Amino acid sequence: MKRVYNFSAGPAILPEEVLKEAQKEMLDYEDSGMSVMEMSHRSAMYQKIIDDAEKDLRTLMHIPDNYKVLFLQGGATTQFSMIPMNLMKHGVADYIITGAWAKKAYQEAKKFGNAKAIASSEDKMFSYIPDVKHLNISDDADYVYMVDNNTIYGTKFYELPDTKGKVLINDASSCILSEPVDVSKYGVIFAGAQKNIGPAGTVIVIIREDLIRKDIKTDTPIMLRYDIHAENGSMYNTPPTYGIYICGKVFKWLLNLGGLEAIHKINLDKANLLYDYLDQSKLFFGTVEKKSRSLMNVCFKTDSEELDSLFIKEAKQKGFDNLKGHRSTGGMRASIYNAMPTEGVKALVEFMEQFEQKHKK
Amino acid sequence: MKRVYNFSAGPAILPEEVLKEAQKEMLDYEDSGMSVMEMSHRSAMYQKIIDDAEKDLRTLMHIPDNYKVLFLQGGATTQFSMIPMNLMKHGVADYIITGAWAKKAYQEAKKFGNAKAIASSEDKMFSYIPDVKHLNISDDADYVYMVDNNTIYGTKFYELPDTKGKVLINDASSCILSEPVDVSKYGVIFAGAQKNIGPAGTVIVIIREDLIRKDIKTDTPIMLRYDIHAENGSMYNTPPTYGIYICGKVFKWLLNLGGLEAIHKINLDKANLLYDYLDQSKLFFGTVEKKSRSLMNVCFKTDSEELDSLFIKEAKQKGFDNLKGHRSTGGMRASIYNAMPTEGVKALVEFMEQFEQKHKK
Numbered sequence: 162m163k164r165v166y167n168f169s170a171g172p173a174i175l176p177e178e179v180l181k182e183a184q185k186e187m188l189d190y191e192d193s194g195m196s197v198m199e200m201s202h203r204s205a206m207y208q209k210i211i212d213d214a215e216k217d218l219r220t221l222m223h224i225p226d227n228y229k230v231l232f233l234q235g236g237a238t239t240q241f242s243m244i245p246m247n248l249m250k251h252g253v254a255d256y257i258i259t260g261a262w263a264k265k266a267y268q269e270a271k272k273f274g275n276a277k278a279i280a281s282s283e284d285k286m287f288s289y290i291p292d293v294k295h296l297n298i299s300d301d302a303d304y305v306y307m308v309d310n311n312t313i314y315g316t317k318f319y320e321l322p323d324t325k326g327k328v329l330i331n332d333a334s335s336c337i338l339s340e341p342v343d344v345s346k347y348g349v350i351f352a353g354a355q356k357n358i359g360p361a362g363t364v365i366v367i368i369r370e371d372l373i374r375k376d377i378k379t380d381t382p383i384m385l386r387y388d389i390h391a392e393n394g395s396m397y398n399t400p401p402t403y404g405i406y407i408c409g410k411v412f413k414w415l416l417n418l419g420g421l422e423a424i425h426k427i428n429l430d431k432a433n434l435l436y437d438y439l440d441q442s443k444l445f446f447g448t449v450e451k452k453s454r455s456l457m458n459v460c461f462k463t464d465s466e467e468l469d470s471l472f473i474k475e476a477k478q479k480g481f482d483n484l485k486g487h488r489s490t491g492g493m494r495a496s497i498y499n500a501m502p503t504e505g506v507k508a509l510v511e512f513m514e515q516f517e518q519k520h521k522k
Numbered sequence: 523m524k525r526v527y528n529f530s531a532g533p534a535i536l537p538e539e540v541l542k543e544a545q546k547e548m549l550d551y552e553d554s555g556m557s558v559m560e561m562s563h564r565s566a567m568y569q570k571i572i573d574d575a576e577k578d579l580r581t582l583m584h585i586p587d588n589y590k591v592l593f594l595q596g597g598a599t600t601q602f603s604m605i606p607m608n609l610m611k612h613g614v615a616d617y618i619i620t621g622a623w624a625k626k627a628y629q630e631a632k633k634f635g636n637a638k639a640i641a642s643s644e645d646k647m648f649s650y651i652p653d654v655k656h657l658n659i660s661d662d663a664d665y666v667y668m669v670d671n672n673t674i675y676g677t678k679f680y681e682l683p684d685t686k687g688k689v690l691i692n693d694a695s696s697c698i699l700s701e702p703v704d705v706s707k708y709g710v711i712f713a714g715a716q717k718n719i720g721p722a723g724t725v726i727v728i729i730r731e732d733l734i735r736k737d738i739k740t741d742t743p744i745m746l747r748y749d750i751h752a753e754n755g756s757m758y759n760t761p762p763t764y765g766i767y768i769c770g771k772v773f774k775w776l777l778n779l780g781g782l783e784a785i786h787k788i789n790l791d792k793a794n795l796l797y798d799y800l801d802q803s804k805l806f807f808g809t810v811e812k813k814s815r816s817l818m819n820v821c822f823k824t825d826s827e828e829l830d831s832l833f834i835k836e837a838k839q840k841g842f843d844n845l846k847g848h849r850s851t852g853g854m855r856a857s858i859y860n861a862m863p864t865e866g867v868k869a870l871v872e873f874m875e876q877f878e879q880k881h882k883k
Binding site for chain 1: 538
């Protein structure tokens with residue numbers, strides 16, 4: 162069996178232990194005589210799988226009792242619609258535009274009400290997080306929307322926006338479970354699973370109960386109503402059963418590691434290995450403002466596109482895969498999610514040093 | 523490794539060969555050094571997986587070139603909304619109510635226009651397919667909606683409704699790929715994967731291109747627009763990558779068996795084994811009209827609820843799992859999808875014979 166260091170931005174690397182367990186259980190889960198893929202979602206055995214997944218996520222994130230945890234489908238993109246459709250009561254919402262995903266969410270919200278872009282870092286290709294201490298929050302805003310970690314550019318919020326008491330919505334797709342979080346500061350935290358949790362096709366929504374409304378527009382599609390999913394324990398229809406099972410395994414893997422406090426320390430170490438090297442390199446440089454640097458997606462370049470391409474190509478040959486930056490930014494991006502082992506980052510830095518030796522001026 | 527005969531209505535049994543291949547490839551797909559779960563959906567390797575899946579499905583079903591094949595999320599339930607949101611041009615649609623799922627689709631459609639129930643078998647607990655030769659089709663109907671196979675009750679259409687030229691929409695969730703089909707007779711065929719194809723969380727939509735409209739309501743959520751998915755090859759956002767990969771393996775398994783003509787013969791043999799036994803049994807009886815009998819879901823009872831419970835319990839002990847009927851019908855249901863081997867049905871019939879011997883009056 163060959164395994165590469167997979168720096169993909171998502172779908173992304175999963176813990177090898179998790180994959181090995183899933184492999185072992187593929188044809189016979191816990192002596193049931195069937196795969197989890199083949200299991201009725203109404204069976205007691207599957208109910209335990211989803212219940213355990215929720216319980217473990219609650220433990221990991223210290224989710225307060227007045228929040229529901231939902232396992233849904235449709236990716237973060239479906240949340241771009243569900244948030245305004247379910248949460249816009251007065252028809253106004255404020256968006257902080259820190260990247261392409263925030264912008265897409267904002268554009269989608271405009272279909273359903275008066276969505277306002279109250280801050281943006283688009284002027285410098287989203288290479289920083291704008292000032293969020295002095296935001297022009299709308300008086301009648303139903304919520305303020307942010308994207309915690311910006312996968313494409315490699316930035317992250319280090320302080321929460323001052324929402325002047327308005328509900329805060331957080332798309333945490335690319336940083337959920339990477340560090341401890343105070344859930345009570347948010348109205349909704351949601352995340353597509355395919356970056357830091359599990360396979361694509363599952364999205365996790367953590368929502369404060371009082372925000373789950375029944376008095377929304379009557380022509381809201383049934384699958385886009387939080388109340389329906391909350392009342393049915395994420396089983397109004399058949400959920401993505403196998404995906405949730407893998408997510409549950411990742412939660413257990415994190416608990417065994419020591420929870421979010423422990424993984425945060427590891428993530429800081431991994432990111433520092435890369436950023437420290439970049440800061441002293443004469444060939445490579447980081448592309449974002451230092452105080453906005455993501456712990457999950459480290460973006461960097463040389464000053465030559467040819468050299469960037471050569472680096473990506475040679476890296477792949479050495480077993481460092483998916484280092485190409487997003488097409489909109491160019492350069493390189495190393496996504497170092499929870500499941501990327503420290504030795505993967507160390508090996509990458511060593512390879513970068515060798516490459517620099519060969520190509521320095 | 524233990525394997526049971528799993529008669530679950532869905533999520534349901536998968537071909538053992540498919541699961542074994544997936545198991546083998548779990549940590550390293552085709553020497554890529556990663557699991558398909560970890561693979562970027564934008565990679566050439568994943569593009570080949572989804573392209574092959576589409577190609578093989580087109581071959582199996584002889585899908586004409588003027589139909590798009592979409593791999594979506596949200597289950598059949600999301601289609602209950604997407605169909606009217608995308609296809610109601612004049613705001614009228616006719617529904618044939620042959621079960622709980624047809625009824626749910628009809629109720630959902632009423633949110634978006636004038637959905638009419640033009641036929642129903644609810645008077646006899648959906649135990650038959652109503653006359654569809656002489657339907658009262660609305661002059662301005664944008665489509666006629668049917669559910670081909672009714673999982674809960676065990677009925678199926680043996681002739682197509684006379685729609686008087688209106689577009690026919692078919693929810694084929696529990697019978698897709700069970701027999702040859704003339705796709706050109708339909709405007710849309712859709713199916714949740716978790717019965718006859720693959721894991722829950724993927725839904726397949728086969729839609730005639732001219733029905734994919736751009737001039738729909740501007741506040742339609744982006745993920746509920748067929749045009750968006752069609753223009754982006756099912757990759758507007760991250761699709762359920764692993765689920766599609768398993769679907770693709772099931773398509774190849776069917777092609778190797780000889781396609782839908784071959785599996786249909788096997789399915790007829792399996793269903794006949796059960797129905798022939800039921801028709802001569804003094805203890806068990808089938809619960810639906812003979813001419814509407816499903817090939818996929820065989821519903822039966824004894825005349826005693828206690829005996830039904832005892833049968834289900836003893837069957838489970840012998841390795842025949844998930845034979846309990848739906849809570850709304852009671853009794854038993856043996857779902858014998860494509861992946862259920864003939865020997866599973868033979869073994870079940872033998873066990874029923876033994877049970878009858880013990881409990882006959």
